[in-house]
Amino acid sequence: MLKQTTTRERVTQLTHEIKSHSEPFRRIVDQVSQVLVGQEKLVHRMLVGLLANGHLLIEGVPGLAKTTAVASLAKAINTGFQRLQFTPDLLPADLVGTQVYRPQDQTFVVQKGPIFSNLILADEINRAPAKVQSALLEAMQERQVTIGGETFPLDNPFLVMATQNPVEQEGTYRLPEAQTDRFMLKVIVDYPNRDEELQILERMSKTAAKFDVQPVTSPAEILAARELVDQIYVDSKVKNYVVDLVMATRNPESYGMNLSEFIQFGGSPRATINLTLAAKANAFLAGRGYVTPADVKEIALDVLRHRVMVTYEAEAEERTSESIVMEILNHVQAP
Template identity: 60%
Template sequence: MTETEDYITQITEEVQSANQWLPALYEQLAKRIVGQHYLIDRLLVGLLANGHVLLEGLPGLAKTSTINALALAVNSDFSRIQFTPDLLPADLIGTLIYNAKDNVYTTHKGPLFGNLILADEINRAPAKVQSALLEAMQEHQVTIGDTIYPLPEPFLVLATQNPVDQEGTYPLPEAQMDRFMLKVVVEYPEEHEELQILDIMAQTRPKIPIEPVLSPEHILAMQDIVDKIYVDTSVRQYIVSLVMATREPARVDEELVPYIKYGASPRATINLTLAARAKAFLSGRGYVTPDDVKDMALDVMRHRINTTYEAAADEVTREDILTRVLELVPVP
């Protein structure tokens, strides 16, 4: 057995020992959330990979309910921020309050000082407020006055947004979008799932308690294990090739060239690797496969490429482009 095989065996044992909480977590979430397995999987990937998650979908698709249920199952500090057009940056990060009696300023910390932050309907607030999240999401710190305050660890922003063509929405700036590791599109439930939803939730005051099964310390420990998951050189090259194909589409298909204004940033390369590692962790493996990469590629890159007017005219979506890239880039 080679040194690499020894390492993979060791990490796989650590992964399988650490992810024994999964059945209990799924059991707690299933009390309130019917179906939405894809959504739950992506939220767990974000949690394990220390990456922020943006959920997009029409109202009423359990986006907020799923995040609330996850926050209850993870015994951590949870803040919910409802984004509205009149929200101010100080409403998120906090502010300095003058005490006239003592002639001093005291710091009032905002709701961002928590482990799990639900930014609900994030695109209903103007860009100035959305941008107040940039430092917190990237640096895990905020600046109030002249002082920098570190945010608690783990720190994860789980944001929901309505489709941008809905009334009263503001598109997120590109710099803000790039801070999200994943952008997940939430779809309608299946018919049999809707019947289950009816059975569980069609009450005036549904009481469905959720027991905590994880702590912040558990999450940090699992993130350390995720960092150790093995990524072979060929898989790393595959990840880079996928990202480069969005910047230089002529590499894979000349027909894609008129449709891409600019491709994914280096942050996409980093986040795709981390997301693939987290996916391997959830699968009980100490190594990443090309299938892990392919499974996460759409959610990691759909918000990181910008399409042209020609794409809009030809009704070519970002998902269409990325699907084509995944078909054409050789898999190791």
């Protein structure tokens, strides 16, 4: 009983701290919403990735303000931002940098590439060849870059937001599973509704439409918020719920679902870790010092949709990884 009281008091105190430290993130939303219309989910997921130290894969057709969203976020945080346009002829050196020979000194000097920034927008990532993708993979996973045998740590915070076009596949390279698994979230950006479309028209139909996003927080506040995210309480029932969701993607029969013929590979242990971290970040943004099952369920589809590999049988029956994850979410009982 004493232990429960102590935990309750600690969670209450943490909630008070989070309410004050989450205020800058509400200001970020206000600033970004001055530019974006109807992309609340995308903005929320970007903040989740920022708080949970995880990368985002953003999928949507061209023209849905994916680039604008990331650029606006960087301005609101007052941090470094680099947009990298991925093309089939891109080289790893174009991304991470290279060694340049200086004849006057007869020495090689490291010239760092655009990856050395805080927020990286990897536009149309699936247009880059395998060597470039592997160079980005080291930066995403290890938070470091190797140039000419020398290793350089990347700035902190460091967040990659990669976009890909789901329609046009000519001249693209399929992202390998090892790379997609490095993304904490895969966010699908859809078309705006009619009212949002009208608002976009009224706001942006100018030859020089310009909106100034004011910096409302700093990288130091982001890092301080991450320390609080790490302290957020996760009850054992919620932990078991997270594990059950991921295990159900591997062994659906154990949970009473006949999905084995549709699932080639389920979520890895990284999915369990990322789902927990994302749920903690979700709780932080809600101003709470504890995670609820609703936090897990709200973010689970974005964490799992790119980690469940479907079989040919699933494709023949037009079953997608997203529909399978939704079926698991609806079937596995939340505490």
